Amino acid sequence: MLGCVPARDHLALALDVPDRSAALALVERFGADFGVMKVGLELFLAVGPQIVRDIVSAGSRVFLDLKLHDIPNTVEHAARCAGEMGVWLLTLHTQGGPDMLAAGARGLSDGAASARRSAADAGSGAEVPIALGVTVLTSDADAPSEALIGRARLAERAGCDGVVCAAPDLAVVTDTVPGMLRVVPGIRPAGAPSADQRRVATPAAAIGAGADVLVIGRAVTAAPDPDAAAAAIVAEVAAALGQP
Template sequence: MTETTSSAPEVDEEVRRRLALVLDVDDMVAAVRLARELQPWFGVAKVGLELYSAVGPDVVAPLRELGYDVFVDLKMHDIPTTVNRASRVLGALGAAYVTMHAFGGRDMLRAGDQGLRDGAAAAGLPEPTSLAVTILTSDSGAPSHILGQRLTTAMEAGCGGVVCSAADLEEARTFAPAMVRVVPGIRLAGNQTHDQARPATPATAAAEGADLLVIGRTVTGATDRRAAAAAVSAEVASV
């Protein structure tokens, strides 16, 4: 399969910027190869714990050079000073999105958001977006009141966005209408849900108001990745 994109179809740029490609691999070469292959359909590249543990912060620059906004998904949760300093480093590296656990509390989220923005500003980079993770999409047993509490905490802390399931989007709009809404656990109809307890199709998430859809195994694990990516893109474009 070719890594070039010269024969790729034209994809609406607005749709591309709403789709985040999950690079769940443990090797820089494999990550860059996957990013190049699927670049026609994705404008955001998500670096999670696996890739970050293998490569570290050096993974950000090559993805930015390819033209991606880089989403560093470390789900930080520590004392405010530590989260602030770590976020400052990520902001200076050029991360466009960084996640922190909302249950870490308002002071921690505020410190992380400030550090992220300070790091980007010091490097002369565009202002990034801090994302508060509300409830993991693998968690089907969270109490009903938790979501509202965490959304409120994220809003009060000044976070730019939240990560939630598609099922939680209506409540997210109610509590934090101005915040970016990021939805993982996206699956094409008929695909395996794996460890996602609250999945959604691309069309459903987009129709419910997701600003950024996180796309992983439904594309990266497909027999024909390019065809799967095109199917995801087409669903979002049709909404």
């Protein structure tokens, strides 16, 4: 779905640290290799929403992975705040149902539009944010395909423009909702430990199966040589995309 774009724009680095300085150090260190920075629950709760603004100001796109799941009104207002902060990707849990998903997608879009109107460079073509419906967690090895299909269709009907799914589910998701952005966590280079994730794949395999954005964290940040690990992943993705 991302088309012919550099390998780095297919890569999101999970900033799974509880410290602002450590997170921004990762952004600076790996910003050339990873076009997207993922802020999850740990960092967001430890540091607060300012970290999103800091990363956006540093020139990186932000994937805010909070898996919002609450009543529609609450999710809509929270998503609006995310849109106002400049978030590119925001996760909504599909178990919240169609009204909640629609409210979240609407809030994210409205927040981004409000930010563009109030910015000094309004109308400059800021990137449109994408609400992602979370289908099945990568730690769930026993989820039935019926749940995956139903949740992907639900996300599409509710107005989400993307889904989060495991690499083994890409074929089913692509057949079910072919026009949606496919974000895939649980990415591990060959030989790397899977840790608490059960539904994993290599970067090349995930790209080959149709992934648009790969989420990678400990495979780089906990590697013996993080810079070498990042470079190897970028090279593997570029090769899978047929890029020099």
